[in-house]
Amino acid sequence: MTAEFWQPVFLSLQVAVISSVIVFAAGLLLARRRAREHGKASVLLETFYLLPLVLPPSVTGFLLIVIFGRNSPVGQGIEWIFNQPVMFTWWAAVIASAVVAFPLMYQSAKTGFEAIDKDIEDAARVDGADEKTVFRKISLPLAGKAIMAGGILSFARALGEFGATLMFAGNIPGKTQTIPTAVYVAIDSGEMAMAWMWVGTMVAISFIMLLLVHFIRK
Known part of the structure; x- marks a missing residue:
């Protein structure tokens, strides 16, 4: 296979891995906090966290452009620090992937934390364990299956x-072109053989990811 085929594959994996690390950490911490808090503010925050699940990709991409574009304070700050805008870079693809993948990680981790018997955590506290120890040695192992499933699903979603990636990062071959955008261009230009290879790669990876989730949950 040619470099034309492998470049979007490697970039997609790179983007998915980095965005998954971000999503895993953020989803874990926020899910733990929300699992222990209930109230109107908590409901509003959770609704906000889950918005990318239901928003059209074009709306998500538009909002990312507004937040991180060159006319926004955030975008100007990034450009001042790194001497270049974040839009139309592979980091823009990371941000877009992280935003859309976050709800899967968050919801799965929160379900895992809510399923923990609170008496077990309280018993550890009574025995002298601090909150960090309870989280690390009690909560994480007990919610491990849900957390691992969320991590795999969020990776597959990011991939x-x-x-949102097309709008925010663009489709620049060798720079921001991922497998999904490469498939779109290949079909549009009539390169069906290349499109089929990318589609087959995505189907195979996604199938393996779902199988892992199935075995973890069992």
Whole structure:
């Protein structure tokens, strides 16, 4: 296979891995906090966290452009620090993938934490364990299956992100072109053989990811 085929594959994996690390850490911490808090503010925050699940990709991409574009304070700050805008770079693809993948990690981790018997955590506290120890030695192991499933699903979602990435990162071959955007261009230009190879790669990876989730949950 040619470099033309492998470049979007490697970039997609790179983007998915980095965004998954970000999503895993953020989803874990926020899910733990929300699992222990209940109230109107908590409901509003959780609704905000889950918005990318239901928003059209074009809307997500538009909001990312507004937040991180060159006319925004955030975008100007990034450009001042790194001497270049974040839009139309592979980091923009990382941000877009992380945003759309976060709800899967968050929801799965929160479900795992809520399923923990609180008496077990309280018993550890009574025995002298601080909150960090309870989280590390009690909560994480007990919610481990849900957390691992969320991590795998969020990775698969990040790998397949298309709409927001196309708007925010663009489709620059060798720079921001991921598998989903490469498939779109290949079909549009009639390169069906290349499109099939990328599609087959995505189907195979996604199938393996779902199988892992199935075995973890069993």
